[in-house]
Amino acid sequence: MQRLTYDDIKRASGRVAGHVRPVALAPADPGEPGGLPCETWFALEHIQHTGSFKARGAHNFLAAHREEGALPDAGVTIASGGNAGLACAWAARRLGVPATVFLPETAPAVKVSKLRGYGADVRLTGTEYAEALAACQAFAASTGALSSHAYDHPLIAAGAGTLLDEILQRLPGLDTVVVAVGGGGLFAGVATAARHHGVRVVAVEPENCRALDAALAAGSPVDVAVDSVAADSLGARRVSRTALEAAQHGDVHTVLVPDDAIVEARQSLWDDRRLAVEHAAGTAWAALTCGAYLPGRGERIAVVLCGANTDPSDLVR
Incomplete structure:
Protein backbone atom coordinates (compact mmCIF):
# COMPACT_ATOMS: atom_id res chain seq x y z
CA MET A 1 0.00 0.00 0.00
CA GLN A 2 1.34 3.45 -0.88
CA ARG A 3 2.73 5.78 1.79
CA LEU A 4 0.45 8.67 2.78
CA THR A 5 1.84 12.11 1.96
CA TYR A 6 0.69 15.70 2.34
CA ASP A 7 0.26 15.86 -1.44
CA ASP A 8 -2.38 13.13 -1.06
CA ILE A 9 -4.22 15.34 1.40
CA LYS A 10 -4.06 18.37 -0.87
CA ARG A 11 -5.54 16.33 -3.71
CA ALA A 12 -8.22 15.10 -1.34
CA SER A 13 -9.03 18.69 -0.38
CA GLY A 14 -9.79 19.44 -4.01
CA ARG A 15 -12.09 16.45 -4.25
CA VAL A 16 -14.08 17.05 -1.07
CA ALA A 17 -14.44 20.83 -1.47
CA GLY A 18 -18.10 21.67 -1.95
CA HIS A 19 -19.14 18.13 -1.01
CA VAL A 20 -18.47 18.10 2.74
CA ARG A 21 -19.35 20.68 5.35
CA PRO A 22 -16.37 22.90 6.21
CA VAL A 23 -15.45 22.32 9.83
CA ALA A 24 -16.89 24.75 12.36
CA LEU A 25 -14.90 25.83 15.39
CA ALA A 26 -16.18 26.89 18.80
CA PRO A 27 -14.10 28.17 21.72
CA ALA A 28 -14.10 26.46 25.07
CA ASP A 29 -14.60 28.76 28.03
CA PRO A 30 -11.48 30.83 28.83
CA GLY A 31 -9.01 28.98 30.97
CA GLU A 32 -10.64 25.58 30.52
CA PRO A 33 -10.12 22.79 31.27
CA GLY A 34 -9.36 22.89 34.96
CA GLY A 35 -8.04 26.43 34.82
CA LEU A 36 -5.09 25.46 32.64
CA PRO A 37 -3.54 28.48 30.89
CA CYS A 38 -4.26 27.36 27.33
CA GLU A 39 -6.57 28.47 24.51
CA THR A 40 -8.86 25.59 23.60
CA TRP A 41 -11.20 25.22 20.64
CA PHE A 42 -13.58 22.47 19.58
CA ALA A 43 -13.54 21.30 15.95
CA LEU A 44 -17.21 20.40 15.49
CA GLU A 45 -16.82 17.56 13.03
CA HIS A 46 -19.74 15.76 14.66
CA ILE A 47 -22.06 17.98 12.58
CA GLN A 48 -20.49 16.69 9.37
CA HIS A 49 -22.66 14.80 6.84
CA THR A 50 -23.69 11.41 8.31
CA GLY A 51 -22.67 12.63 11.76
CA SER A 52 -18.93 12.01 11.60
CA PHE A 53 -15.64 12.85 9.90
CA LYS A 54 -15.95 9.62 7.89
CA SER A 148 -13.95 -0.04 0.71
CA HIS A 149 -12.46 -0.07 4.20
CA ALA A 150 -13.45 1.76 7.34
CA TYR A 151 -9.99 3.28 7.86
CA ASP A 152 -7.09 1.28 6.41
CA HIS A 153 -6.63 2.90 3.00
CA PRO A 154 -4.56 5.96 2.04
CA LEU A 155 -7.49 7.59 0.24
CA ILE A 156 -9.67 7.21 3.33
CA ALA A 157 -6.95 8.65 5.58
CA ALA A 158 -6.16 11.48 3.14
CA GLY A 159 -9.80 12.50 3.10
CA ALA A 160 -9.83 12.61 6.89
CA GLY A 161 -6.65 14.67 6.84
CA THR A 162 -8.38 17.52 5.01
CA LEU A 163 -9.86 18.42 8.39
CA LEU A 164 -6.54 19.74 9.69
CA ASP A 165 -6.04 22.18 6.83
CA GLU A 166 -9.56 23.52 7.39
CA ILE A 167 -8.88 23.98 11.09
CA LEU A 168 -5.70 25.93 10.30
CA GLN A 169 -7.57 28.20 7.87
CA ARG A 170 -9.87 29.19 10.71
CA LEU A 171 -7.36 29.01 13.53
CA PRO A 172 -3.94 30.20 12.39
CA GLY A 173 -1.18 29.76 14.90
CA LEU A 174 -2.53 26.41 16.08
CA ASP A 175 -0.02 24.58 18.27
CA THR A 176 -1.75 21.27 18.97
CA VAL A 177 -4.60 19.14 17.65
CA VAL A 178 -6.14 16.43 19.83
CA VAL A 179 -7.76 13.41 18.14
CA ALA A 180 -9.19 10.11 19.30
CA VAL A 181 -7.70 6.98 17.72
CA GLY A 182 -9.43 3.74 16.78
CA GLY A 183 -8.17 2.08 13.62
CA GLY A 184 -6.18 5.19 12.82
CA GLY A 185 -7.68 6.68 9.66
CA LEU A 186 -8.46 10.09 11.16
CA PHE A 187 -5.24 10.16 13.16
CA ALA A 188 -3.04 9.16 10.19
CA GLY A 189 -4.53 11.83 7.93
CA VAL A 190 -4.49 14.58 10.52
CA ALA A 191 -0.96 13.70 11.69
CA THR A 192 0.37 13.73 8.12
CA ALA A 193 -1.07 17.21 7.51
CA ALA A 194 -0.01 18.41 10.96
CA ARG A 195 3.59 17.36 10.40
CA HIS A 196 3.65 19.43 7.19
CA HIS A 197 2.50 22.49 9.12
CA GLY A 198 4.54 21.95 12.27
CA VAL A 199 1.54 21.22 14.48
CA ARG A 200 1.76 18.81 17.41
CA VAL A 201 -0.74 15.90 17.52
CA VAL A 202 -2.08 14.32 20.69
CA ALA A 203 -3.42 10.84 19.89
CA VAL A 204 -5.88 9.65 22.52
CA GLU A 205 -7.05 6.08 23.13
CA PRO A 206 -9.20 4.45 25.82
CA GLU A 207 -7.08 2.40 28.21
CA ASN A 208 -8.75 -0.81 27.01
CA CYS A 209 -8.85 0.01 23.28
CA ARG A 210 -5.16 0.69 22.78
CA ALA A 211 -4.30 -0.62 19.30
CA LEU A 212 -1.93 2.28 18.56
CA ASP A 213 -0.24 2.13 21.96
CA ALA A 214 0.31 -1.62 21.57
CA ALA A 215 1.65 -1.20 18.04
CA LEU A 216 4.15 1.41 19.20
CA ALA A 217 5.33 -0.93 21.96
CA ALA A 218 5.65 -3.89 19.58
CA GLY A 219 7.08 -1.95 16.64
CA SER A 220 4.34 -3.23 14.32
CA PRO A 221 0.54 -3.51 14.31
CA VAL A 222 -0.70 -6.21 16.66
CA ASP A 223 -4.12 -7.46 17.71
CA VAL A 224 -5.43 -6.16 21.03
CA ALA A 225 -8.41 -6.90 23.24
CA VAL A 226 -11.23 -4.38 23.00
CA ASP A 227 -13.26 -3.39 26.05
CA SER A 228 -14.33 0.23 26.40
CA VAL A 229 -17.41 2.42 26.52
CA ALA A 230 -16.03 3.95 23.29
CA ALA A 231 -15.50 0.61 21.54
CA ASP A 232 -18.37 1.20 19.10
CA SER A 233 -16.20 3.81 17.35
CA LEU A 234 -12.68 3.17 18.66
CA GLY A 235 -12.76 -0.61 18.98
CA ALA A 236 -10.41 -1.59 16.17
CA ARG A 237 -8.41 -4.65 17.16
CA ARG A 238 -5.47 -3.57 15.03
CA VAL A 239 -4.29 -0.12 14.01
CA SER A 240 -3.27 0.55 10.41
CA ARG A 241 0.40 0.53 9.48
CA THR A 242 -0.05 4.07 8.13
CA ALA A 243 -1.21 5.21 11.56
CA LEU A 244 1.73 3.49 13.25
CA GLU A 245 4.20 5.20 10.92
CA ALA A 246 2.55 8.57 11.61
CA ALA A 247 2.81 7.99 15.37
CA GLN A 248 6.53 7.24 15.22
CA HIS A 249 7.37 10.89 14.58
CA GLY A 250 8.51 13.17 17.38
CA ASP A 251 5.65 15.64 16.89
CA VAL A 252 3.09 13.04 18.05
CA HIS A 253 2.20 12.54 21.71
CA THR A 254 0.13 9.46 22.61
CA VAL A 255 -1.98 9.14 25.76
CA LEU A 256 -4.47 6.73 27.31
CA VAL A 257 -7.62 7.72 29.20
CA PRO A 258 -9.89 5.63 31.44
CA ASP A 259 -13.53 4.98 30.65
CA ASP A 260 -14.82 7.00 33.58
CA ALA A 261 -12.99 10.07 32.26
CA ILE A 262 -14.47 9.47 28.79
CA VAL A 263 -17.99 9.28 30.18
CA GLU A 264 -17.47 12.38 32.31
CA ALA A 265 -15.97 14.37 29.42
CA ARG A 266 -18.82 13.42 27.08
CA GLN A 267 -21.36 14.35 29.74
CA SER A 268 -19.67 17.71 30.32
CA LEU A 269 -19.91 18.53 26.63
CA TRP A 270 -23.66 18.08 26.94
CA ASP A 271 -24.14 19.70 30.35
CA ASP A 272 -22.03 22.78 29.65
CA ARG A 273 -22.49 23.26 25.88
CA ARG A 274 -25.41 21.08 24.76
CA LEU A 275 -23.12 19.09 22.42
CA ALA A 276 -24.37 15.52 22.06
CA VAL A 277 -21.41 13.50 20.86
CA GLU A 278 -20.18 9.91 20.73
CA HIS A 279 -17.91 8.50 23.40
CA ALA A 280 -15.11 8.72 20.81
CA ALA A 281 -15.42 12.51 20.86
CA GLY A 282 -15.51 12.38 24.65
CA THR A 283 -12.26 10.42 24.49
CA ALA A 284 -10.44 13.31 22.80
CA TRP A 285 -11.78 15.86 25.29
CA ALA A 286 -10.93 13.57 28.21
CA ALA A 287 -7.23 13.89 27.40
CA LEU A 288 -7.42 17.45 28.68
CA THR A 289 -10.10 17.16 31.34
CA CYS A 290 -8.44 14.26 33.18
CA GLY A 291 -4.90 15.56 32.76
CA ALA A 292 -3.57 12.85 30.46
CA TYR A 293 -2.20 15.70 28.35
CA LEU A 294 -0.96 18.83 30.11
CA PRO A 295 -0.77 21.84 27.77
CA GLY A 296 1.74 24.61 28.14
CA ARG A 297 1.01 28.24 28.97
CA GLY A 298 -0.64 29.99 26.01
CA GLU A 299 -0.82 26.80 23.96
CA ARG A 300 -3.49 27.01 21.25
CA ILE A 301 -5.32 23.67 21.02
CA ALA A 302 -8.05 22.22 18.82
CA VAL A 303 -9.94 19.19 20.11
CA VAL A 304 -11.67 17.22 17.36
CA LEU A 305 -15.21 16.16 18.23
CA CYS A 306 -15.26 13.41 15.65
CA GLY A 307 -18.81 12.04 15.67
CA ALA A 308 -22.35 12.25 16.99
CA ASN A 309 -23.93 8.93 16.05
CA THR A 310 -24.98 8.15 19.58
CA ASP A 311 -28.06 7.58 21.68
CA PRO A 312 -28.39 10.86 23.59
CA SER A 313 -30.90 9.52 26.09
CA ASP A 314 -28.16 8.74 28.62
CA LEU A 315 -27.00 12.37 28.58
CA VAL A 316 -30.19 13.80 30.08
CA ARG A 317 -30.11 13.69 33.86
Whole structure:
Protein backbone atom coordinates (compact mmCIF):
# COMPACT_ATOMS: atom_id res chain seq x y z
CA MET A 1 0.00 0.00 0.00
CA GLN A 2 1.34 3.45 -0.88
CA ARG A 3 2.73 5.78 1.79
CA LEU A 4 0.45 8.67 2.78
CA THR A 5 1.84 12.11 1.96
CA TYR A 6 0.69 15.70 2.34
CA ASP A 7 0.26 15.86 -1.44
CA ASP A 8 -2.38 13.13 -1.06
CA ILE A 9 -4.22 15.34 1.40
CA LYS A 10 -4.06 18.37 -0.87
CA ARG A 11 -5.54 16.33 -3.71
CA ALA A 12 -8.22 15.10 -1.34
CA SER A 13 -9.03 18.69 -0.38
CA GLY A 14 -9.79 19.44 -4.01
CA ARG A 15 -12.09 16.45 -4.25
CA VAL A 16 -14.08 17.05 -1.07
CA ALA A 17 -14.44 20.83 -1.47
CA GLY A 18 -18.10 21.67 -1.95
CA HIS A 19 -19.14 18.13 -1.01
CA VAL A 20 -18.47 18.10 2.74
CA ARG A 21 -19.35 20.68 5.35
CA PRO A 22 -16.37 22.90 6.21
CA VAL A 23 -15.45 22.32 9.83
CA ALA A 24 -16.89 24.75 12.36
CA LEU A 25 -14.90 25.83 15.39
CA ALA A 26 -16.18 26.89 18.80
CA PRO A 27 -14.10 28.17 21.72
CA ALA A 28 -14.10 26.46 25.07
CA ASP A 29 -14.60 28.76 28.03
CA PRO A 30 -11.48 30.83 28.83
CA GLY A 31 -9.01 28.98 30.97
CA GLU A 32 -10.64 25.58 30.52
CA PRO A 33 -10.12 22.79 31.27
CA GLY A 34 -9.36 22.89 34.96
CA GLY A 35 -8.04 26.43 34.82
CA LEU A 36 -5.09 25.46 32.64
CA PRO A 37 -3.54 28.48 30.89
CA CYS A 38 -4.26 27.36 27.33
CA GLU A 39 -6.57 28.47 24.51
CA THR A 40 -8.86 25.59 23.60
CA TRP A 41 -11.20 25.22 20.64
CA PHE A 42 -13.58 22.47 19.58
CA ALA A 43 -13.54 21.30 15.95
CA LEU A 44 -17.21 20.40 15.49
CA GLU A 45 -16.82 17.56 13.03
CA HIS A 46 -19.74 15.76 14.66
CA ILE A 47 -22.06 17.98 12.58
CA GLN A 48 -20.49 16.69 9.37
CA HIS A 49 -22.66 14.80 6.84
CA THR A 50 -23.69 11.41 8.31
CA GLY A 51 -22.67 12.63 11.76
CA SER A 52 -18.93 12.01 11.60
CA PHE A 53 -15.64 12.85 9.90
CA LYS A 54 -15.95 9.62 7.89
CA ALA A 55 -17.78 11.46 5.11
CA ARG A 56 -14.49 13.07 4.08
CA GLY A 57 -12.63 9.82 3.47
CA ALA A 58 -15.60 8.09 1.86
CA HIS A 59 -16.10 10.86 -0.67
CA ASN A 60 -12.38 11.08 -1.44
CA PHE A 61 -12.14 7.32 -1.91
CA LEU A 62 -14.97 7.15 -4.43
CA ALA A 63 -14.14 10.41 -6.21
CA ALA A 64 -10.52 9.32 -6.72
CA HIS A 65 -11.60 6.01 -8.22
CA ARG A 66 -14.03 7.83 -10.50
CA GLU A 67 -11.21 10.12 -11.68
CA GLU A 68 -9.20 7.03 -12.59
CA GLY A 69 -12.12 5.38 -14.36
CA ALA A 70 -11.97 2.62 -11.77
CA LEU A 71 -15.53 2.70 -10.46
CA PRO A 72 -17.14 -0.61 -11.55
CA ASP A 73 -20.77 -0.96 -12.57
CA ALA A 74 -21.31 -3.05 -9.44
CA GLY A 75 -20.45 -0.01 -7.34
CA VAL A 76 -18.86 -0.08 -3.92
CA THR A 77 -19.22 -2.48 -1.01
CA ILE A 78 -18.27 -2.31 2.65
CA ALA A 79 -18.83 -4.32 5.81
CA SER A 80 -19.73 -1.78 8.47
CA GLY A 81 -22.86 -0.83 10.32
CA GLY A 82 -21.13 2.09 11.94
CA ASN A 83 -19.94 5.50 10.80
CA ALA A 84 -17.88 4.12 7.91
CA GLY A 85 -20.83 2.27 6.41
CA LEU A 86 -23.06 5.31 6.69
CA ALA A 87 -20.42 7.52 5.09
CA CYS A 88 -19.82 5.05 2.26
CA ALA A 89 -23.55 4.86 1.50
CA TRP A 90 -23.87 8.64 1.63
CA ALA A 91 -20.91 9.26 -0.67
CA ALA A 92 -22.09 6.60 -3.11
CA ARG A 93 -25.51 8.23 -3.36
CA ARG A 94 -23.91 11.65 -3.95
CA LEU A 95 -21.84 10.21 -6.80
CA GLY A 96 -24.61 8.06 -8.26
CA VAL A 97 -22.83 4.81 -7.40
CA PRO A 98 -24.53 1.63 -6.11
CA ALA A 99 -23.55 0.76 -2.54
CA THR A 100 -23.90 -2.66 -0.94
CA VAL A 101 -23.38 -2.70 2.81
CA PHE A 102 -22.97 -5.91 4.80
CA LEU A 103 -24.03 -6.10 8.44
CA PRO A 104 -24.56 -8.84 11.00
CA GLU A 105 -28.18 -9.87 11.47
CA THR A 106 -27.90 -8.45 14.98
CA ALA A 107 -27.34 -4.89 13.70
CA PRO A 108 -29.64 -2.29 15.27
CA ALA A 109 -32.72 -1.57 13.17
CA VAL A 110 -32.03 2.15 13.33
CA LYS A 111 -28.69 1.68 11.54
CA VAL A 112 -30.24 -0.54 8.90
CA SER A 113 -32.97 2.02 8.32
CA LYS A 114 -30.49 4.88 8.03
CA LEU A 115 -28.35 2.96 5.54
CA ARG A 116 -31.37 2.19 3.42
CA GLY A 117 -32.33 5.84 3.65
CA TYR A 118 -29.04 6.62 1.91
CA GLY A 119 -30.03 4.20 -0.85
CA ALA A 120 -27.76 1.34 0.14
CA ASP A 121 -28.51 -2.30 -0.57
CA VAL A 122 -28.23 -3.70 2.95
CA ARG A 123 -27.28 -7.38 3.32
CA LEU A 124 -27.70 -8.94 6.77
CA THR A 125 -25.34 -11.89 7.18
CA GLY A 126 -24.38 -13.96 10.22
CA THR A 127 -24.32 -12.80 13.81
CA GLU A 128 -20.83 -11.28 13.99
CA TYR A 129 -18.91 -8.63 12.07
CA ALA A 130 -16.42 -11.24 10.82
CA GLU A 131 -19.20 -13.08 9.01
CA ALA A 132 -20.47 -9.87 7.42
CA LEU A 133 -16.91 -9.05 6.34
CA ALA A 134 -16.45 -12.47 4.75
CA ALA A 135 -19.72 -12.06 2.85
CA CYS A 136 -18.64 -8.60 1.70
CA GLN A 137 -15.33 -9.95 0.43
CA ALA A 138 -17.09 -12.77 -1.40
CA PHE A 139 -19.51 -10.27 -2.95
CA ALA A 140 -16.65 -8.07 -4.16
CA ALA A 141 -14.87 -11.08 -5.66
CA SER A 142 -17.94 -12.36 -7.48
CA THR A 143 -19.34 -9.05 -8.75
CA GLY A 144 -16.26 -6.89 -9.20
CA ALA A 145 -17.60 -4.30 -6.76
CA LEU A 146 -15.03 -1.91 -5.34
CA SER A 147 -14.23 -2.91 -1.76
CA SER A 148 -13.95 -0.04 0.71
CA HIS A 149 -12.46 -0.07 4.20
CA ALA A 150 -13.45 1.76 7.34
CA TYR A 151 -9.99 3.28 7.86
CA ASP A 152 -7.09 1.28 6.41
CA HIS A 153 -6.63 2.90 3.00
CA PRO A 154 -4.56 5.96 2.04
CA LEU A 155 -7.49 7.59 0.24
CA ILE A 156 -9.67 7.21 3.33
CA ALA A 157 -6.95 8.65 5.58
CA ALA A 158 -6.16 11.48 3.14
CA GLY A 159 -9.80 12.50 3.10
CA ALA A 160 -9.83 12.61 6.89
CA GLY A 161 -6.65 14.67 6.84
CA THR A 162 -8.38 17.52 5.01
CA LEU A 163 -9.86 18.42 8.39
CA LEU A 164 -6.54 19.74 9.69
CA ASP A 165 -6.04 22.18 6.83
CA GLU A 166 -9.56 23.52 7.39
CA ILE A 167 -8.88 23.98 11.09
CA LEU A 168 -5.70 25.93 10.30
CA GLN A 169 -7.57 28.20 7.87
CA ARG A 170 -9.87 29.19 10.71
CA LEU A 171 -7.36 29.01 13.53
CA PRO A 172 -3.94 30.20 12.39
CA GLY A 173 -1.18 29.76 14.90
CA LEU A 174 -2.53 26.41 16.08
CA ASP A 175 -0.02 24.58 18.27
CA THR A 176 -1.75 21.27 18.97
CA VAL A 177 -4.60 19.14 17.65
CA VAL A 178 -6.14 16.43 19.83
CA VAL A 179 -7.76 13.41 18.14
CA ALA A 180 -9.19 10.11 19.30
CA VAL A 181 -7.70 6.98 17.72
CA GLY A 182 -9.43 3.74 16.78
CA GLY A 183 -8.17 2.08 13.62
CA GLY A 184 -6.18 5.19 12.82
CA GLY A 185 -7.68 6.68 9.66
CA LEU A 186 -8.46 10.09 11.16
CA PHE A 187 -5.24 10.16 13.16
CA ALA A 188 -3.04 9.16 10.19
CA GLY A 189 -4.53 11.83 7.93
CA VAL A 190 -4.49 14.58 10.52
CA ALA A 191 -0.96 13.70 11.69
CA THR A 192 0.37 13.73 8.12
CA ALA A 193 -1.07 17.21 7.51
CA ALA A 194 -0.01 18.41 10.96
CA ARG A 195 3.59 17.36 10.40
CA HIS A 196 3.65 19.43 7.19
CA HIS A 197 2.50 22.49 9.12
CA GLY A 198 4.54 21.95 12.27
CA VAL A 199 1.54 21.22 14.48
CA ARG A 200 1.76 18.81 17.41
CA VAL A 201 -0.74 15.90 17.52
CA VAL A 202 -2.08 14.32 20.69
CA ALA A 203 -3.42 10.84 19.89
CA VAL A 204 -5.88 9.65 22.52
CA GLU A 205 -7.05 6.08 23.13
CA PRO A 206 -9.20 4.45 25.82
CA GLU A 207 -7.08 2.40 28.21
CA ASN A 208 -8.75 -0.81 27.01
CA CYS A 209 -8.85 0.01 23.28
CA ARG A 210 -5.16 0.69 22.78
CA ALA A 211 -4.30 -0.62 19.30
CA LEU A 212 -1.93 2.28 18.56
CA ASP A 213 -0.24 2.13 21.96
CA ALA A 214 0.31 -1.62 21.57
CA ALA A 215 1.65 -1.20 18.04
CA LEU A 216 4.15 1.41 19.20
CA ALA A 217 5.33 -0.93 21.96
CA ALA A 218 5.65 -3.89 19.58
CA GLY A 219 7.08 -1.95 16.64
CA SER A 220 4.34 -3.23 14.32
CA PRO A 221 0.54 -3.51 14.31
CA VAL A 222 -0.70 -6.21 16.66
CA ASP A 223 -4.12 -7.46 17.71
CA VAL A 224 -5.43 -6.16 21.03
CA ALA A 225 -8.41 -6.90 23.24
CA VAL A 226 -11.23 -4.38 23.00
CA ASP A 227 -13.26 -3.39 26.05
CA SER A 228 -14.33 0.23 26.40
CA VAL A 229 -17.41 2.42 26.52
CA ALA A 230 -16.03 3.95 23.29
CA ALA A 231 -15.50 0.61 21.54
CA ASP A 232 -18.37 1.20 19.10
CA SER A 233 -16.20 3.81 17.35
CA LEU A 234 -12.68 3.17 18.66
CA GLY A 235 -12.76 -0.61 18.98
CA ALA A 236 -10.41 -1.59 16.17
CA ARG A 237 -8.41 -4.65 17.16
CA ARG A 238 -5.47 -3.57 15.03
CA VAL A 239 -4.29 -0.12 14.01
CA SER A 240 -3.27 0.55 10.41
CA ARG A 241 0.40 0.53 9.48
CA THR A 242 -0.05 4.07 8.13
CA ALA A 243 -1.21 5.21 11.56
CA LEU A 244 1.73 3.49 13.25
CA GLU A 245 4.20 5.20 10.92
CA ALA A 246 2.55 8.57 11.61
CA ALA A 247 2.81 7.99 15.37
CA GLN A 248 6.53 7.24 15.22
CA HIS A 249 7.37 10.89 14.58
CA GLY A 250 8.51 13.17 17.38
CA ASP A 251 5.65 15.64 16.89
CA VAL A 252 3.09 13.04 18.05
CA HIS A 253 2.20 12.54 21.71
CA THR A 254 0.13 9.46 22.61
CA VAL A 255 -1.98 9.14 25.76
CA LEU A 256 -4.47 6.73 27.31
CA VAL A 257 -7.62 7.72 29.20
CA PRO A 258 -9.89 5.63 31.44
CA ASP A 259 -13.53 4.98 30.65
CA ASP A 260 -14.82 7.00 33.58
CA ALA A 261 -12.99 10.07 32.26
CA ILE A 262 -14.47 9.47 28.79
CA VAL A 263 -17.99 9.28 30.18
CA GLU A 264 -17.47 12.38 32.31
CA ALA A 265 -15.97 14.37 29.42
CA ARG A 266 -18.82 13.42 27.08
CA GLN A 267 -21.36 14.35 29.74
CA SER A 268 -19.67 17.71 30.32
CA LEU A 269 -19.91 18.53 26.63
CA TRP A 270 -23.66 18.08 26.94
CA ASP A 271 -24.14 19.70 30.35
CA ASP A 272 -22.03 22.78 29.65
CA ARG A 273 -22.49 23.26 25.88
CA ARG A 274 -25.41 21.08 24.76
CA LEU A 275 -23.12 19.09 22.42
CA ALA A 276 -24.37 15.52 22.06
CA VAL A 277 -21.41 13.50 20.86
CA GLU A 278 -20.18 9.91 20.73
CA HIS A 279 -17.91 8.50 23.40
CA ALA A 280 -15.11 8.72 20.81
CA ALA A 281 -15.42 12.51 20.86
CA GLY A 282 -15.51 12.38 24.65
CA THR A 283 -12.26 10.42 24.49
CA ALA A 284 -10.44 13.31 22.80
CA TRP A 285 -11.78 15.86 25.29
CA ALA A 286 -10.93 13.57 28.21
CA ALA A 287 -7.23 13.89 27.40
CA LEU A 288 -7.42 17.45 28.68
CA THR A 289 -10.10 17.16 31.34
CA CYS A 290 -8.44 14.26 33.18
CA GLY A 291 -4.90 15.56 32.76
CA ALA A 292 -3.57 12.85 30.46
CA TYR A 293 -2.20 15.70 28.35
CA LEU A 294 -0.96 18.83 30.11
CA PRO A 295 -0.77 21.84 27.77
CA GLY A 296 1.74 24.61 28.14
CA ARG A 297 1.01 28.24 28.97
CA GLY A 298 -0.64 29.99 26.01
CA GLU A 299 -0.82 26.80 23.96
CA ARG A 300 -3.49 27.01 21.25
CA ILE A 301 -5.32 23.67 21.02
CA ALA A 302 -8.05 22.22 18.82
CA VAL A 303 -9.94 19.19 20.11
CA VAL A 304 -11.67 17.22 17.36
CA LEU A 305 -15.21 16.16 18.23
CA CYS A 306 -15.26 13.41 15.65
CA GLY A 307 -18.81 12.04 15.67
CA ALA A 308 -22.35 12.25 16.99
CA ASN A 309 -23.93 8.93 16.05
CA THR A 310 -24.98 8.15 19.58
CA ASP A 311 -28.06 7.58 21.68
CA PRO A 312 -28.39 10.86 23.59
CA SER A 313 -30.90 9.52 26.09
CA ASP A 314 -28.16 8.74 28.62
CA LEU A 315 -27.00 12.37 28.58
CA VAL A 316 -30.19 13.80 30.08
CA ARG A 317 -30.11 13.69 33.86
